[in-house]
Amino acid sequence: MSEEADAGRDDPEDATTAAGDATGADAAESTGRDGDDVIETALADEAAQYDDALAAEVAALEREAVESADRIEELESSLRRTKADFQNYKKRAKKRQEQEKARATESLVTRLTEVRDNLVRALDQDEDADIRPGVESTLETFDRVLAEENVEVIDPEPGQAVDPERHEVMMRADSEHPAGTIASVYKQGYEMADKVIEAAQVTVSDGE
Template identity: 30%
Template structure:
């Protein structure tokens, strides 16, 4: 009789451990699926944002030219600010390049110029680079110093 009780107790213990293992595996699976779903969303955003970056560049180029109509310029600046705000809320950040040490992961050197500065310092940013959620989606195109 005691052997039967012990045997049933052992079986209950074994089944309980199996249940706990299955629950842990399911929880890990759920977390992995959530993470993969989030990564998929981030990559989808990345493609959309990459297609919008030329628009950002054109806004910047337009600001360099002096417009005659100040109200028009202010209106375009407001649109630009709103557009950038939306992109920033999605995780887009410009790469700070000017005066920084050249980093091949963040910068693309297009030109090199002799300078009295330390070698491989970014002297000029030719095109702004961007990160999305800490991932470089477009490197800054830069001019760097050389000896």
């Protein structure tokens, strides 16, 4: 056989190697495509899961916002009702206070008319009649009315110390009482429920 014929004959080993190389290349190409497909699928699934989670979170936030708005509206409505009820209560309380004040005034006036009636009867007596007993009786009635209203007369005794809250000094005068003490009472005062409504007017001794 000639050398040309030997050269033209295929080498089994070379053919096997070439076939293996071709198969490996095809396998590598196939493996590369499959890997890319797997990665793309995983990314797509992850993106879908992310979108679903985000959508669920947005939906939850929207529900929470709606619930919060409903709660705010409920509280505002309750506040409006409470304010209206309080205003009505204030009006009722003021009206009741005015009614009680009117009744209290009416009661006082009714008792004072008794005092006036006594004075009228005293003046209806004869001019030469002694009206002192009638005046004294009227004064007792009047004092009783004042006592019922928790009113007390401020009538300090001469020689007592001056109380600036209950006594109004009108002038200084010669007196046998110690200097700076009350010499005499010019006009009685009045206090009601421990509150001075009119101070007693007094003169003060200068000690001479």
